Amino acid sequence: MSKPRFAMYWAAACGGCEIAVLNIDEKVLELDAHFDVAFWPAAMDVKYKDVEAMEDQSILVTLFNGSIRTDENEHLARLLRRKSKLLVAFGSCANEGCIPGLANLSPREQIFERAYTSPSTENPDRIRPQPACQVAEGTLTLPPLQPVVRTLDQVVEVDYHVPGCPPESHQIAAVLDVLIAVVKGEAQLPPKGAVLGAGNSTVCDECPRKRDVKRIDKLARIQELPPLATDVCLLEQGLMCAGPATRSGCNSRCPNVGAPCIGCYGAAPDVLDQGARLMTAIASVVEAQEPEDIDRVLDGLPDPAGTFYRFGLAHSLLRANRAALAEKP
């Protein structure tokens, strides 16, 4: 009997998810042992037309990382959906937009303006990338940017979600073990829509730091604070930590080494909007008698959108800047 097909694809993302998969070390050999790797552009040379030629549903599982930013991303999302039995949104970008999703704060024109003509860019001729460009050899094309970044499940139906930026290697290995067990007939598939490779609580659940009743009277960036106690909740020490609103599963890696959780595992179970949750939670415990007290605490947060919605903007209730949402593709 031939091995079931496996695919992995990299849309609008940094590539970290690909590295994370390779970080599972020799476990990757088990992947090869149980699957026929049919499509994985980062690892092997297969053309889109080869995928297009495959029969529908002929890939058992596709790990799709990256958000949907360009027409090409969308094309591949739809193509892989058609060809795969199980489509897995893999990593933060595919699930909630992640850092690329923060571009949803601006319409495309502003993004191009910022990227190609702001003072930080050396571009005296104000050249901008074009969807099509004539050169001596013929026409070169680039996939056009869509008005906003979307998550995979805003474009196609998704079977499973693996959160994280990137997903932790031990969690990837665990997900792989489940898939292999299913292939071997030793396990049932998890219910559709399940979140795999993560916990069911929040980062605080795994964080060993001691915590008390919260009352926040200041927030500051780590370099502005005195040396922090190593065993006390970072939030209580004035550091904006997203741990309380972020799904568990990473073994609280960042707080363990004194860095605040930045929220990469996304919203906790049953939470619709991680940023809104975190914001309401923090707002609830700000120690303020007067409006000025609130301002003072908020002044410690130079980038609220980027702090609360660092990972989740594209999948939040607001999703994007209204002007950007209203744009024609």
Next chain:
Amino acid sequence: MADNTQQERVGVYVCHCGSNIAGVVDVQSVARFAAEDLKGRGVVVARDYTFMCSVTGQELIEQDIREQGLTRVVVAACSPHLHEGTFRGACGRAGLNPYLAEMASIREHVAWVHTDKAVATAKAKAIVNGAVERVLRNEPLEAIRVPIEAGTLVVGGGIAGLQTALEIAEAGYPVHLVEREPSIGGHMAQFDKTFPTLDCAACILTPKMAAAGSHPHIQLHTWSEVEKVEGYVGNYTVTVKKKPRYVLEDVCTGCGICIEKCPVLVVDEAHDAGIGYRKAIYTPFAQAVPNIPVLDPDTCTYYVGGKGGCRACEKFCPTEPNSIVFDQQEERITLRVGNIVLATGWDLFDARRIHQYGYGRLANVFTNLELERMCNAAGPTGGKVVLRDGQTAPARVGIVHCVGSRDRNYNNWCSSICCMQSVKLAHLVKERTGAEVFNFYIDMRTPAKDYDEFYQRVLDEGVHFIRGKVAEVSDVPRGPDEQGPLFVQVEDTLAGLQRRIPVDMVVLSAGLEPRRDSKAVGKTFGIACSTNGWFIEKHAKLDPIATMTEGVFVAGCAQGPKDIPASVAQGAAAAARVLSYIRQGELALEPVRASVNEAQCSGCRLCNGLCPFNAISFIEERRVTEINAALCQGCGTCVAACPAGAISGSGFSNEQLLAQIEGLLLDVARVPEPA
């Protein structure tokens, strides 16, 4: 979102509320919309009716539940605050779980705030649509039943609190009456006569004080304050701080020898409003209840002059053992009560704040309370009205109304009693001294029984009433001919001219203010104050005694300025509310409560300090937060704050709220989907 809403049968009832709603909203159109457009959402009956809250209206619902097999009910009418109970009751009687009914507020939220009929009707439809979507996701809930402790805590021993305590005690239930001063009686004990009948305040108050002092069901805790309140309706645990009296309460006979022998005279800022004296060991007044003195360590020579000085009170105390205990400590006692009545009263507006009226600067400017004490036969002047020199009777007296009240620079509210109080004081001054009395008023407010008759009587007695706000009280003559010694500068708005009235004495009718610590006291008891500082009642008209915290009631001036009859009525009303709770034996609490999903709780402790009802505790061993369902009042603060989404509020699930919001957005242009 999984949609399990297909099999429900919904009834929608649109109330006209006479013309309250139907005058602005096309109610037939709303009912038709529900019947036709929402058929696909399970609406099987939609009716409009003149008054849904009437018996006939309720029967319509009950009949439809029975005959049409309704499983959900939406009543589009007024607000849940007013009639949710009514319609839940109707559902309950017809065998439908009461929590499967929802109200759509199309009166307060639509009819009363719009004039354009088309817009109002469209909005009413959206609100009904939202309510239908929400009710489809409601779950049946069961009321939480808790037993009720029979004891009641009454805070404040003024006339309102006394009335409450006596009514409850007479019904045979225990009352703990906590009073911060050494004696019960409150402000009324300071007054001489009461308007409009001029009966002596002490004569009508002291029998009630004595009755409370000796009642087998009333335990007095004077010179005490409530420090902490824990628990919930029916089951409050209250910690009372008993300040040291330095006198053994159960030994002292109240003979008064210690007071007589005490050599230290102190200005009595409390009972005598600063114009009389008391001793360092004292009872505030002769009829004090309990008749046990209290020793003031700030003025007593034993403490002030180095340990061991004087000790006259101890030497002459005839009791065995000696009642004087110089090293008495404060004590804390714990009370278990089912209900709490706050009758904490008022403070007098500080007339010094209005500098141009001269109180505290010009000797013969008095407050109404000082004059009350002077008029009182047991007061510092033995009932004589005299100038600050203590002997001269005034020949001309000006009484200024609305001092600090109805004044945007101080307090906006009308203190409600000052007109009548000023008229009464005018009468008393004229009676005692024969002086010419001028009352300076903005408007006369004499609306209660026999009040205006009393005003007419005092007018007939020859007291002058000048309509105008006093600009200034001055002691500086404008020329060598002007005879003061004081001048009241006022615009007489009826005569249309500026007047300058020379007088010997000015009395400032200072207004009523909330107790200076009312906000902190409110916090202790878990109830809110208005921005002004008066305690907020549950409903300004229909529930003026209850508060938003079940089992905590307010009576008397703590809720807002009022006269003695109104305070007594509120005191009695609070007792009736408490007795009805006690008689029920157990209480059905709203099942809208928050609960923690322990698997999802990470123990981050963000919610731990937020609960206004102290329902949240942290379980250290399991590192999770727990919510006491009986303490929880369903306010939702913790639900909103929980960053993990681990706390949910029954009756307010995300599914319900989001479905309702989507329903409300019926006609709002959708944000376009990007391709």
